[in-house]
Amino acid sequence: MTENSSPEQAAVKHSSGERYWELDAARGAAILGMLGFHFAAALVMFHLIEETETFLKYYNLYAFGTAVFVLLAGAAMVLRHERMRVRGKTNSEYYKTLVIRALFLFGIGMLITLVTWAFSIIALDGQTFIKFGFLHMLGVAMLIAIPLLRFRKWNIVFGLVLLAAGLWLIPNFTSPEWLFPLGIHGPDFLQYTQDYFPILPWAGVLLLGVGLGNVFYPDGVRGFKLTYKPKAVIRFLAKTGNGMVTLTIYLVHMPVIMAALTIFCALTGMGGL
Numbered sequence: 647m648t649e650n651s652s653p654e655q656a657a658v659k660h661s662s663g664e665r666y667w668e669l670d671a672a673r674g675a676a677i678l679g680m681l682g683f684h685f686a687a688a689l690v691m692f693h694l695i696e697e698t699e700t701f702l703k704y705y706n707l708y709a710f711g712t713a714v715f716v717l718l719a720g721a722a723m724v725l726r727h728e729r730m731r732v733r734g735k736t737n738s739e740y741y742k743t744l745v746i747r748a749l750f751l752f753g754i755g756m757l758i759t760l761v762t763w764a765f766s767i768i769a770l771d772g773q774t775f776i777k778f779g780f781l782h783m784l785g786v787a788m789l790i791a792i793p794l795l796r797f798r799k800w801n802i803v804f805g806l807v808l809l810a811a812g813l814w815l816i817p818n819f820t821s822p823e824w825l826f827p828l829g830i831h832g833p834d835f836l837q838y839t840q841d842y843f844p845i846l847p848w849a850g851v852l853l854l855g856v857g858l859g860n861v862f863y864p865d866g867v868r869g870f871k872l873t874y875k876p877k878a879v880i881r882f883l884a885k886t887g888n889g890m891v892t893l894t895i896y897l898v899h900m901p902v903i904m905a906a907l908t909i910f911c912a913l914t915g916m917g918g919l
Contacts, residue, residue: 666725666868667876667884673718674887679711681899687840688900692907694917712780712843713851719784720801720855721863722889723791728866744792752785754897762840778827779841780896786827787849791856802857805850812847 683704689695723744730740759782762775794801816829823831829844836842862869876884885891911918 665884665888666863667880668872669718669721669725670884670887671876671880672714672883672887673892674883674885676711676715676718677886677892677895678883680708680715681895683708683711684900685903688903688907692911692917694907694911716784716787716848716851717855717858719788720791720805720852720857721859723788723795723856724859724863725866727795731866741792744788748785748788748792750785751781751788755779755781755783755785773838775839776841777839778844780843782827783843783845783848784852786845787852790845790849791852794853795856798860799857801853801860805853805855805857808850808853809847810850812844812850816844816846 686695686704690697726744727740730743755778758779759776766772766775791801794804797804812829819825819830820832821830823835825831826835827845829846886895907917910916
């Protein structure tokens with residue numbers, strides 16, 4: 647996509663602007679897996695089930711599903727380039743769109759922080775709320791990735807470096823705690839926050855997605871043959887994994903779960919916050 651590209655030139659590869667069901671289906675499976683884990687976590691919060699060692703093992707599955715989702719978010723940044731190109735958009739418009747989307751996601755994250763902080767003051771201890779959650783991380787990680795998009799496949803290397811820093815370097819630091827968005831925090835920090843996703847290592851996962859997106863979908867076009875025809879379940883997952891559907895599910899699922907469990911506990915006398 648060039649600054650001087652025209653709609654006529656962009657139309658040459660019009661088919662490359664399509665959505666790829668395999669990516670949407672994987673994203674749909676990841677978001678539904680996250681929904682299931684959050685429901686189980688809410689059951690623990692409401693003292694309806696115990697947080698046993700067996701339960702905690704499911705956290706690894708949740709982390710894997712989240713990593714898949716973030717990888718796909720990185721690949722989606724590559725695909726968006728081609729989808730905008732076929733509509734005759736310029737590079738400037740492409741980068742502007744990404745910046746706006748990143749700030750939008752971060753803004754929603756800050757709104758979630760405000761809401762959970764207010765809820766904590768009313769119903770909990772005033773200290774336990776979401777300080778730097780998934781949407782905060784995703785917005786910041788996208789802003790980090792934008793100037794690196796031009797390096798294409800090299801983002802795999804950049805991603806691995808940030809991933810390694812987040813997994814093996816950052817855990818050695820416990821202060822200053824105001825750097826908690828990076829992953830630096832004290833031993834009791836996680837007791838007072840939920841949905842915590844520090845920039846390191848998660849920005850590395852997003853950059854891996856950007857790099858892999860350039861490998862498997864060069865210039866936003868599927869670079870391999872896929873003859874499998876998706877069946878009903880896969881088509882359902884693909885619809886669920888559509889960008890706006892996924893965001894809507896993410897935003898509404900916890901309020902719905904919390905409201906439902908509050909009503910359940912009030913009616914049955916079981917559990918409660």
